[in-house]
Amino acid sequence: MTLPAIPAHVPPHLVGDYPLVLGAVSDENPFNRIIPDIQNGPAVMYSPNGYLGMKGAWVFNRAADLQAIYLDTEHFSVKDFAPFAKFVGENWNLVPAEIDAPMHGLYRAMVNPIFTPRRMAQFENRVRELAREYIAPLKNRNECELMNDFAFRFPIAVFLELMGLPMSNVEQFLEWENGLLHNPNVDVITASTRAVTNYLQGEIDARRNNLTDDLISYGLKAEIDGRKLTDDEMMGFCFNLFVGGMDTVSTTVSLQFRHLAEHPEHQAILRDDPSKIPMAVEELLRAYSPSTTARTCIKAVKVAGVQIMPGDKVLMATTLVNRDPEAFDAPNEVRLDRNPRHIAFGFGVHRCVGAPLARREVIIALEEFLSAIPPFRIAADAHIQTYLGGVIQPVSLPLVWD
Numbered sequence: 001m002t003l004p005a006i007p008a009h010v011p012p013h014l015v016g017d018y019p020l021v022l023g024a025v026s027d028e029n030p031f032n033r034i035i036p037d038i039q040n041g042p043a044v045m046y047s048p049n050g051y052l053g054m055k056g057a058w059v060f061n062r063a064a065d066l067q068a069i070y071l072d073t074e075h076f077s078v079k080d081f082a083p084f085a086k087f088v089g090e091n092w093n094l095v096p097a098e099i100d101a102p103m104h105g106l107y108r109a110m111v112n113p114i115f116t117p118r119r120m121a122q123f124e125n126r127v128r129e130l131a132r133e134y135i136a137p138l139k140n141r142n143e144c145e146l147m148n149d150f151a152f153r154f155p156i157a158v159f160l161e162l163m164g165l166p167m168s169n170v171e172q173f174l175e176w177e178n179g180l181l182h183n184p185n186v187d188v189i190t191a192s193t194r195a196v197t198n199y200l201q202g203e204i205d206a207r208r209n210n211l212t213d214d215l216i217s218y219g220l221k222a223e224i225d226g227r228k229l230t231d232d233e234m235m236g237f238c239f240n241l242f243v244g245g246m247d248t249v250s251t252t253v254s255l256q257f258r259h260l261a262e263h264p265e266h267q268a269i270l271r272d273d274p275s276k277i278p279m280a281v282e283e284l285l286r287a288y289s290p291s292t293t294a295r296t297c298i299k300a301v302k303v304a305g306v307q308i309m310p311g312d313k314v315l316m317a318t319t320l321v322n323r324d325p326e327a328f329d330a331p332n333e334v335r336l337d338r339n340p341r342h343i344a345f346g347f348g349v350h351r352c353v354g355a356p357l358a359r360r361e362v363i364i365a366l367e368e369f370l371s372a373i374p375p376f377r378i379a380a381d382a383h384i385q386t387y388l389g390g391v392i393q394p395v396s397l398p399l400v401w402d
C-alpha cells in the first residue's frame, strides 16, 4: 500500500512508524512492550498513516503537550473528529463531540444533566441487574470467553436500556459497533454507518409522538439556545452516544479483567476488600486507557517546538500520555492505590460526558464478577490478539477458573 506524501513542513527525522494504527492487530499485549517502547521514543513523531483512511497524523507522547492541545481551541478543531457523516454523504456533526467552542458550551449544557452522579445512582440497580443476568450463566462453568460472554453485551444492554430500545437488539448492535469501530475498510464503515443512521432515524421518528423518559426522548425535548434540536442535531446526538457509549466500556472492562487475570495478587486484593475496587478502576483506567481520538489544526502553531500547519491531524492518544513518566511516577507499574489524575476520559471542555456512567459500569462489572466467579486466570492455550488503533481492545479473552 502506498503511503501518502509527507508534507514539506514535517522534518524527516520526526517521521516514524507508529504501531497503533487502525486496522493493526497485535499478537502480544500492546501494553507490555509496544506502548512503553513508543513512550521511550521521541516526545513527538509524525505517522504517515496515523489517521483513518491512510492519512498522516502527529503523535504526542507527553501528557502536558496533549493537555495543551485539548485546551487550545483557537488552533485545533474537533471537526471531522470521526467522519462518519461524510462517509454516507451527509453533514451532521457528532453532538457534542464535533462542535467547537464556543458553540460547544451550549450543546454540552444540554447533554450534561443526563449523566449526573445523582441520575446514575438512580440507574444503578438496573445496571447491576443487567450485569448479573450476563454473569449468572457463567456460575455453572469453569471458563468463559469474556468478550463474547460478558464484556460486549453488558454495556450494549445498558445502552439499550438508556435509549429505550428493545433488548433483542443486542446482537445487531454488536455487529454494527464492530463495523464502525474496528474495521479499517471504509466500505464496511460506510455500510455500518448507513445501517445505524437508518435505524436511529426510525426510532427518532417513532418517539416524536410518544415521548418517554429515555435518551432519545430527552434529545427531542431538549433545547439549545431556546430552540429545539434540528433533525441533523438529533442524529448527531444519538450517533455520538452510539459510538461513545458502548465499545469504550466493553474495552475498559476487558483490559481491566485481563490485568486481573494476569495479576492474581491484584485480583486477591480486590476480592478481599471490594471497597478498593473504585480506586483500582481509576488506576487501571490510567494504565490501560483505550481511546485515541483526533483534532485538526485550523491555524498554524508550534507545539513542543514542532510546526503544526492547518489541515494537519493530531492523535489524542490517551493510551500513550497516561503512561508518560513526566506525569506519573513509574508509569508502567500498576499501583492499585495510586488514585491518579489520569486523562483516560480526555481533558478540557470535551472531557467525556459519560464518565460517571462508564465508571459505574466498570465498577459494577468487577464487583459482580468477583463475587460470583472464583479466582480467574487466562486459559493456558489462549492466543490473545489485540486490536490497535482508535480503541485498543482484545479480540478475545479466554478465562478459566477452578
Ligand code: HEM
Binding pocket: 095, 096, 097, 098, 108, 240, 241, 244, 245, 246, 248, 249, 252, 290, 291, 293, 294, 316, 318, 343, 344, 345, 346, 347, 349, 350, 351, 352, 353, 354, 355, 357, 358, 359
Ligand atoms: C470507559 C469508557 C469510556 C472512555 C474511556 C471514554 C473516553 C472518552 C474520551 C477520551 C473523550 C474525549 C474525546 C476528545 O476530546 O477527543 C470522550 C468524550 C465523550 N464521551 Fe466518552 N468514554 C467512555 C464512556 C462513555 C459513555 C458510557 C458515554 C455515553 C453513554 C460516553 C459519551 C461521550 C460523549 C458524548 C463524548 C463527547 C463529549 C464532548 O465532546 O463534550 N462516553 N469519551
